Amino acid sequence: MSLLRLAFLSLLNRRGTAFLTVFCIALSVALLLGVEKVRNGARASFASTISGTDLIVGSRAGDVQLLLYSVFRIGDATNNVTWESYQEIAKRPEVDWIVPMSLGDSHRGYRVVGTTPDFFTRYQYRKDRALRFSSGVAFDDLFDAVIGADVADALGYSVGSPLVVAHGTASTGSGHDNRPFRVSGILERTGTPVDKAVHVSLEAIEAIHVDWRSGARVEALDIPEARVRAMDLTPKTVTAALVGLKSRIQAFRFQRYINEYEAEPLTAILPGVALTRLWSLVGIAERALSAVSLMVVFTALIGLVSTLLASLQERRREMAILRANGARPLHIAGLLITESGLLTLAGAMLGFAFVYIGLLGLTPWINDRYGLSLEIDLPTAYEWAILAGIAGAGFLAGIIPAWKAYRTSLADGMTIRS
């Protein structure tokens, strides 16, 4: 009978504690691999928050700052782009399409984005996914709004619901309550900041500000809505613009053109590059998450050692039998290391199964609910390395109880001495 079979039979004989140990290791391995999958998914989702856009243009700022306020709607622009510059850029022969964005207002904590209907056809995420309406349509009227899925869920809005835009981004900002909007469409969930935005037309942004001067509403003006609708609502500035080029290889040259734009200081960023840079800044959280998972695995391995050590006392008879039949102390130590390795391997494999069963069952829901780009694919080389590392650590962890068993079996010999 080989040591492997002996270890297997002995573990089977203690199947209760063995199962708990395996389960414990399996959960920790599942957590580690699960975190790894989610981490990769989050990174992939983050990196594809915006795609299909070659450049983002805004006033002179750092590339991360421009990305934050134009895509993630975090923070504010320090300056705007004049409409003349925007028009000039739009007319450049390299430009295939351009979508302006005007930011600065909000609705109950959600940022309001002034844009054109092109936004809904040009904005892409996760490589080539386009925005889709779960209900309603894009702007049909000056005071129509298209809301993201999170806004609709959180505020209970449906097509036709009225909403009032507040001036500024603070939740306490005074409102444009004299120019209420109506929800004309609700977008499907994307897992991007689009879900948390209220989209209105650029003209609507102008319209709600016609009776505002220096950041405050002038009650005396109180221009009737019919007159507002008849006004020229061409914006004087925009906050940023998404640009698609006819040829992607022109991106760097066009970026340089924007960055050296003479009429006003502007910045153009490549979204992919800026996203990667931003991820490297926020990536410390993912590393912390991985570290916690590794600690959980470490804890499970300590549990494994404890279980094996605790079992030694009740197994002294078994060891004495083996010794009486010719087993040397090194055989006993080998048996304990084999058991430890078997438990860890079984735990790692079960953990693997947990992760993939979980992915099979939950991926569609997670993708839909959280917009995480989780993929059910074969384990990566890194994941294999993690598993091999855990299995190796399991064998190494067996050395501690093996050493104790070695010493005990030397002292006990064929008879157990208490």
Next chain:
Amino acid sequence: MSDDGLSGAGNRKTALRLENVGFVWPDTGFELNVADFTLNAGERVLLIGESGAGKSTLLSLICGVLRPDAGSIHIGGTDITALRSSALDRVRADTFGIIFQMFNLLPFASASENVLLPLRFARTRKADAPRDAASDLLIRLGLPEDAVHAKAGTLSVGQQQRVAAARALIGSPPVVIADEPTSALDSATAAEFMALLVQEMTRSNAALLMVSHDERLSVHFDRVVPLDTIARSTRKSVA
């Protein structure tokens, strides 16, 4: 000493010999001294002694599990007291088959796996064991065929004793040590077991050293040795 490692003694070879062996348990102060004891190859010897007389200590010394404080123990022609621990383990694995009073089987392994266990660790006994040795031996010792692959923990006391005997005999070790192997059996089962054991011992020509307090077993042995005629035991107070 003969070429095969067994030393001659008249027309019989010596399987094991103890000379002026002394041992003291440090924790209890129990002391055992054996002036001279010889077990010849193929000989069957019954050691009779009361409980606490030092029978188990003597067996542990003979098997090399305990090292004597004085004297020498020869297995075949080798003084095992001079061997290193690993060499001693090998000698024990190759030389002795041991039957315990409480059988000491691995309850989670099958009867045949228990029998084959010593071959996992021995070198010379492995070579002596034919392919189906375990099953053949178990059946010859009276174990029902359907019990051969049953878990040892599920067998009756009598069946477990047969498995323990088969385990000691597998691979034809030169010496079989038996520590009160019939004490847990009723008299009829004990008699049947002894008859089968002696039959197998004759077949393998191994020496048998059995300790017991049951003098009725003496009919199965070449020699009966009262422990107090070869060994002196005393219990000193420990400071």
